[in-house]
Amino acid sequence: MRAASLFLSSLFAACAFLSACTQQPPQPARPSLSSPSLIVPQHADFGHYTLALTWQPGFCSGPEGTTCRADQPATPLIGLHGLWASRPSDLIKAQLPVTTWWRKGCGIYEAEDAAPTLTLSxxxxxxxxxxxxxxxxxxISHEYAKxxxxxxxxxxxxxxTAxxxxxxxxxxxxxxxxxxxxxxEVEKQDLVTHITADTGALPERGVQFQCNKNASGQTVLAQIWFTLKPNALSAFPKADAFLSSPQMQDNCPARFLVPRWTH
Incomplete structure (x- = not known):
């Protein structure tokens, strides 16, 4: 009986040893979705972020109505375009035009033919x-590279975070x-009023709108752009997170169509 007990004890100890040896190393924690924040190791001295959200039916519209692929989901209607840092200070000191930064982004610092690798969970x-x-x-790859x-x-x-x-x-x-x-159709000011009812009073150009022309030539909502403080993303959507955009980028008229999907 004693010999059987010693055998079983040895067996359990061996199993525990093997389990420890084969156990996978702990995986690094993923950033929490509950508190947006960003660590910016390089060129962190920029003035603001632009959070660009899309109204998907308008964003995917165009003269031919084929901006997006056939597998474009019908929902959600409000999508994500990007979270764009403004010019770092070295580019401002070099008097690089802001329009060049908008066009090239990170390509100014890097070879444009060097495609960075993006790995996501x-x-x-x-x-x-x-x-x-x-x-x-x-x-997604374009946003990361640029x-x-x-x-x-x-x-x-x-x-x-985005x-x-x-x-x-x-x-x-x-x-x-x-x-x-x-x-x-909606009055732009009416939409701004509803947004500021949620955020609080916003600075001038804290929120701006981008419109497209659809295949019928109508002006349709495509994007909503928010100008945000780099160190206050966690406060969004409250007014404390916002800044006044240095540039007027709103191209929507006073009244425009909030389009629905046509396919």
Whole structure:
């Protein structure tokens, strides 16, 4: 009996040893979706972020109506375009035109033919496929190469933060109001009033709108751009997170269509 007990004890000890040897090392924690923040290791001395959200039916519209692929999801209607840092101070000191920064982004610092590698977790990749428009060229890779890579921001952290900011706006009553307007025209000021009811009073050009022309030539809502303080993303969507945009980039008229999907 004693011999059997010693055998079993040895067996259990061996199993425990083997289990410890084969146990996978702990995986690093992913950034929490509950508190948006970004660590910017390089060129961190920029003045603001632009959070660009899309109204997907308008963003995917164009003269031919084929801006997005056939697999574009019909929902959600409010999507994510990007989170764009403004010019770092060295480019301002070099008097680089802001329009050049808008056009080239990180390509100013890097060889444009050097495609940076982006690796994201499966969960985040799936989430981005839901909220980022399915353009004919990969919009996620484009955003990373143009607006993220030269800042050395971790891709997982960046897109987690950007997605969280999009979700925070999409949860607001003003976003629900916007969704209720699908297929109808709206006064720009009316939309601003609903947004500021949620955020509080915003600085001039704290929120701006981008419009497209659809295949019928109508002016349609395509994007909403928010100008945000780099060190206050966690306060979004409250007014404390906002800055006045240095540039007037709103191209929507006083009244425009909030389009619905046509396919």
């Amino acid at each position: 499966p969960a985040l990749s799936h989430r981005l496929s839901e909220v980022v428009a399915h353009t004919h060229s990969d919009l 607006h993220v890579h030269c800042f050395a921001i971790d891709g997982e952290q960046f897109f987690t 997605t969280n900011l999009r979700d925070r706006f999409a949860d607001l009553p003003s976003a629900s109001y916007l969704t209720s307007l699908e297929g109808h």
